[in-house]
Amino acid sequence: MSAAAVALFVAGGAPRSAAALRNLTAAIAATGRPEGTFRVEVIDVLREPGRALEAGLLATPSLALTAPHGRRRWFVGEFDQPELLAGWLGDVLDGEPP
Amino acid sequence: MTGAPMPRLPTGIAWLDRLTHGGIPARRLTVLLGQAGAGKTLLSCQIAAARARVEGAGTVFAALEEPPADIIRNAAGFTWDLAALAGEHFHPLDLRPDPDMVFAGDFDLRGMLATLSAKARQTGAGLVVLDGLDTVLGWLASPARRSAELARIGRWLEEEGLTAIVTAKAERHGGPADALGPLEFAVSLVVALERREESGGTLRALRITKSRGSAHSSSAHPLFFSHNGLEPLMWPGGDAPPASQERVGSGMARLDALLGGGYLRGSTALLSGPPGTGKSTLAALFAASICAGGGRAVHVAFDEGPEQSIRNMRSVGIDLAAHRASGALRLIGLQPGRDGPEQLLSEILAAVETQDATALVVDPVSSLMRGGVADLGQSAVRRLVEEARARGMTAVLTSLVEIGEDPASGTLSAVSTIADAWIALGYAERGGERNRTLSIVKARGSAHSNQTREFVMSSEGCTLADVYTAGGAVLLGTARMEREAEERRLETLAALDHQRRLRALEAQLTEAELRQRRSALESEAARAELALLEAAEAERRAAQAERQARTAASRSADTPAEEGASA
Numbered sequence: 275m276s277a278a279a280v281a282l283f284v285a286g287g288a289p290r291s292a293a294a295l296r297n298l299t300a301a302i303a304a305t306g307r308p309e310g311t312f313r314v315e316v317i318d319v320l321r322e323p324g325r326a327l328e329a330g331l332l333a334t335p336s337l338a339l340t341a342p343h344g345r346r347r348w349f350v351g352e353f354d355q356p357e358l359l360a361g362w363l364g365d366v367l368d369g370e371p372p
Numbered sequence: 373m374t375g376a377p378m379p380r381l382p383t384g385i386a387w388l389d390r391l392t393h394g395g396i397p398a399r400r401l402t403v404l405l406g407q408a409g410a411g412k413t414l415l416s417c418q419i420a421a422a423r424a425r426v427e428g429a430g431t432v433f434a435a436l437e438e439p440p441a442d443i444i445r446n447a448a449g450f451t452w453d454l455a456a457l458a459g460e461h462f463h464p465l466d467l468r469p470d471p472d473m474v475f476a477g478d479f480d481l482r483g484m485l486a487t488l489s490a491k492a493r494q495t496g497a498g499l500v501v502l503d504g505l506d507t508v509l510g511w512l513a514s515p516a517r518r519s520a521e522l523a524r525i526g527r528w529l530e531e532e533g534l535t536a537i538v539t540a541k542a543e544r545h546g547g548p549a550d551a552l553g554p555l556e557f558a559v560s561l562v563v564a565l566e567r568r569e570e571s572g573g574t575l576r577a578l579r580i581t582k583s584r585g586s587a588h589s590s591s592a593h594p595l596f597f598s599h600n601g602l603e604p605l606m607w608p609g610g611d612a613p614p615a616s617q618e619r620v621g622s623g624m625a626r627l628d629a630l631l632g633g634g635y636l637r638g639s640t641a642l643l644s645g646p647p648g649t650g651k652s653t654l655a656a657l658f659a660a661s662i663c664a665g666g667g668r669a670v671h672v673a674f675d676e677g678p679e680q681s682i683r684n685m686r687s688v689g690i691d692l693a694a695h696r697a698s699g700a701l702r703l704i705g706l707q708p709g710r711d712g713p714e715q716l717l718s719e720i721l722a723a724v725e726t727q728d729a730t731a732l733v734v735d736p737v738s739s740l741m742r743g744g745v746a747d748l749g750q751s752a753v754r755r756l757v758e759e760a761r762a763r764g765m766t767a768v769l770t771s772l773v774e775i776g777e778d779p780a781s782g783t784l785s786a787v788s789t790i791a792d793a794w795i796a797l798g799y800a801e802r803g804g805e806r807n808r809t810l811s812i813v814k815a816r817g818s819a820h821s822n823q824t825r826e827f828v829m830s831s832e833g834c835t836l837a838d839v840y841t842a843g844g845a846v847l848l849g850t851a852r853m854e855r856e857a858e859e860r861r862l863e864t865l866a867a868l869d870h871q872r873r874l875r876a877l878e879a880q881l882t883e884a885e886l887r888q889r890r891s892a893l894e895s896e897a898a899r900a901e902l903a904l905l906e907a908a909e910a911e912r913r914a915a916q917a918e919r920q921a922r923t924a925a926s927r928s929a930d931t932p933a934e935e936g937a938s939a
Contacts (some may be wrong), residue, residue, distance in 0.1 A: 285482035326483055327490035330467055332508060333560075334483035348470050350511075351477030352815035358476055 277313040278341045278367055285334040286320045290352050294335035297353035302361035311367070339366050378560065378584070381499065381535045384422030384429075391593065397560040399529050401522070405542040406565035411576065411602055413443060415565065416501045418601040419537065421452035423499060424461030430497035432488060433464045437504030439464040440464035445533065450601050459700040464497045468794050475511055479520050484508070485528045485593075492534055506540040512606065520524075522558035560584045566592065573712035573748065576602070586909075594751055596714035599722040605714070605751035606758070617817070620731070620766045621665065623657030626836035627795075629811070630825070632818035638764040638814070640757045642787050644771045645797030648832070650808050650827050651770040654797070655733045656685045656692060657834060657858055659766045662731040663695035669731040670702045670723045674739035678703035689833045703726045708739035713752040715741050721759060732756070737769035737787060744841045750786045757790050797827065800848050807848035810836060827850060859905060 282298055285290030295316060302312050318325040319334060329338060335358075337349040347366050353359045380394035389395050396402040420431035435443055467484065471846055484621065488500050509518045513703040529536055533938040542564060548852040551769040562582035568575045577592035619633035635658075637640050643651045652673075659669045671692070673681045681703060682692045697700035704723055706716055716741065724732060734740060734756070741749030753769070760767040771784050775861065788794045794813040799806045808827040826837040826848045837852065869936075 283483055285486065288482075319483055323486040323490035323493075326486035327494070329485040329487075330465070331763045332467060333471060333479040333481060333511075334486075335479060338482055345615070346470075348473040350473055350475050351479050354477040360730070362474055371891065 277343045278312055278339060278344075280312045280363075281338040281340075282314065282316045283319055283326065283329065283331050283334055283336045284316060285340070286318060291335055293354070294352045295336075297359065298337065299355045300356040301353065301359035301363060304356055305364050305367075307364070307367070309338045312363070336354070339363065341367050341369070344369065345357075373645060382423070382427065383419045384424075384426035385601075388419070391578070392561065392563075396535060397584070399533060399534050399537065399767050401526050401529060401558060402535075402536055402561040403559050403565065404563050404565065404580075405690070406539075407542050409566060410542075410565035410567040411597075412565055413438065413503050414447060414505060415541055415602050416537050417443065417447045418452070419455060420462050420499070420501065421447075421450075421457060421601075424457050425452065429499065430461045430495050431499045431501060432491045432497045433462060433501045433503065433913050434467045434484075434488060434506055435464055436467050436469070439468065440466050443503070448890070449599075451599050452601070452671075463491060463497055465491055469508065478517070479511075479671050481508070481524060483552040483800075485525070488534075489532055490526075492532065498533075498757070499537070503535060505538045505541070509816070517853060519558065519675060527560045549911075555778070565595075572871045573714065573866060575748070578604070584716075590820045594748075596718065596752075598778055603721075605748070605755045616764060620657075621661050622654075623661030624834060624836065626825070630821050630836070630845055631815055635766050635768070635932045636817055637766055638761050639792035640760050640767040640769060640790070641793040641794050641795060642784075643769055643772050643783055643797060644788070646773050646799065649797035649799060650810075650829055651772075651797055652681075652684065652735050653690070653811075653829060653834060654795070655768045655770050655829075656681070656690050657736050658702060658899035659731060659733045660685075660690050660695060661789070662766075663698070663700035664701075667730040668700050668702075668706065668730040669695075669733065670720070670733070671733040672704045672706055672720055672723070673735050674706050674708045677705040681705075684871075687831065688829050689831055702729070702908050706739075708742045713749045716754040717755060720756065724759065724763070724765065729763075732760060732765055732767040733769075734767070735770045736772050737743055738771050738784075742785075753787055754790055758908035781829075788813070795817070800824075802848060802851060806847045807852075809848065880884060 280298070280302075282295060284294060298314065302314070305311070317325045319331060325331075333350045335350075335352055337353070338345045338346050339349065344366070348363065349362055378400070379398040380389075380392070380396065381398040382389050382395040383392070404412045404416060404478065415445040416433070420433060422429060423429040431753050433440070433443070444454050444458060458464060465487070467487070474620075491497070492500060500796050511523060512518050512521060515815070525538075528534075533884045538559075559582065561580070561584070564579045564581045566575075566577045566579065568577075576597075577593040578595055579590055579592045581590060595602045597603075616637040616639075619628070619631075619635065620636040620637050621630050621634045622631065638757055643654055645651050656671070659671045662669045671681070676684075678696070682696070685692050692701060692703065696703055702723055704719075704721065711719075719742075720732075720734065723729075737753055737756075740752055741758075756767065759765070769787065771787055773784055795816040796813050798810050798811075808829065809824050810827040812821065823839060825839055828835050839848070839852070
């Protein structure tokens with residue numbers, strides 16, 4: 275099974291960006307899925323605005339999750355509740371409505 | 373920070389640039405507020421199109437609420453072709469949030485700004501429209517966070533050298549939506565679009581509610597939809613170009629003479645009068661004269677179709693069909709009442725523009741004012757007059773006056789104050805006949821005669837006839853013709869009298885000359901007779917002297933004979 279792509283869009287090294295990455299790592303761990311289920315990429319839109327344009331990005335931090343054979347889903351905010359994000363990641367991966 | 377005026381980015385829409393003193397603030401944030409359907413999105417598209425046309429400049433259009441395809445479709449039907457501009461100067465960006473998007477915790481709009489920066493760099497656009505930003509700002513938890521994000525947009529514009537327009541729904545009358553937070557700090561210009569449904573139609577208006585760094589009036593400027601998009605009913609500022617002194621023929625030489633050479637170019641003349649007094653004829657004469665002189669005219673007839681107008685005018689010797697065939701004349705029949713004044717105005721302006729008209733006839737303009745909200749009708753006429761002035765297009769508007777109607781009331785009075793010239797047509801009843809009359813009530817910039825003339829219409833054409841006053845009344849029709857005959861008779865009599873007197877004097881002169889000649893001859897004869905007499909006397913004396921000498925010798929007289937002593 276191929277990995278689900280997780281794109282974390284952040285704007286520079288703002289405190290919000292660091293918090294978002296920390297919370298994402300915690301949430302992935304909390305899903306209890308085997309390692310390699312998620313392929314995480316962090317995109318700094320200040321360095322790569324072209325990637326923001328490609329994605330039609332609105333807010334930072336934002337997380338775009340694309341499950342294999344699934345459409346892209348958005349999760350916006352600094353994810354200050356990792357358990358909520360973990361539940362959402364699991365739901366999207368299982369193809370259930372979030 | 374007052375002092376130096378804020379640099380402006382022209383919108384390319386002439387009236388809006390005038391209202392905003394040169395355009396929207398450059399590298400700043402402008403907010404377009406309005407309730408649903410007020411035209412916010414459309415006006416921002418109109419700006420994008422105008423900038424493309426006037427400046428060749430590009431606009432990034434971030435659609436946060438409606439899909440770009442819908443926006444382009446809604447703008448179809450205007451003279452600017454947004455679909456054709458798409459990808460060239462109009463760069464739509466579908467940024468509608470995914471409905472399944474989940475929010476958890478705080479966020480900011482740097483992601484969106486990065487997207488827009490990338491698009492602006494890619495396209496070279498200088499203006500960014502954020503259509504429906506209030507929906508995105510609404511996700512933020514507190515008014516303070518909304519203000520902070522607006523301020524972020526403000527800083528971003530300065531850094532990137534971009535200018536932005538944000539459209540947002542107004543919830544209260546003209547006031548900003550709560551979602552936008554307090555606008556005072558981050559926003560340089562706030563333009564409110566209003567839309568109100570009235571019994572007679574839709575009233576639209578634009579109001580500048582905030583303009584940092586420049587004086588502004590917050591009065592409402594009525595708008596209407598024309599083929600060009602939103603347009604003001606009254607030209608802002610109202611400072612029309614200086615009135616031309618050039619004259620345009622009215623189509624009737626005698627009337628031109630009365631007006632001091634014709635109508636002033638770019639002026640508007642009102643022809644008022646009861647039915648059948650020749651308003652339409654005089655208006656058509658003008659249109660025909662313009663076309664004959666190489667001009668281009670639009671002739672709008674209410675209540676009757678173009679064919680009917682052509683037939684009616686043919687009967688008084690005006691050939692509208694030929695001018696229509698040559699393309700110089702555009703004849704339009706419009707139905708009053710079916711559409712509101714703003715719709716009719718829009719159609720007339722469209723025709724004027726496509727025809728590139730130098731003259732306009734609206735027959736009658738009262739139909740333009742019928743229906744709709746009363747103010748709208750008047751504003752529509754005012755707009756026509758301003759359009760004429762701005763284009764240097766001469767306009768002739770007719771207005772029906774019902775017999776017995778107080779001319780100071782209603783539509784006529786409203787139009788007559790706007791018009792530059794006012795010619796009143798009417799009937800005069802005298803001696804059992806009705807005759808058409810014409811008098812000039814006012815003519816700005818002309819020394820005009822205020823005497824009433826007779827307006828004579830026949831199949832040979834139309835003209836004005838001289839007027840005679842008798843006992844203070846102007847003579848018309850038969851009375852005028854009788855007066856004219858009397859004048860001719862008196863003239864003949866005077867000529868005859870002169871001839872007679874001339875001949876008498878010549879005879880007298882000849883007689884005197886003859887007398888003079890005769891007396892000269894007589895005096896010559898007298899002189900000759902006198903000379904003969906003197907010669908005969910001298911001869912007699914000589915003979916007598918010889919006789920005396922002979923007598924003395926025969927008597928041997930010793931004394932010389934004494935003269936007369938013995939005679």
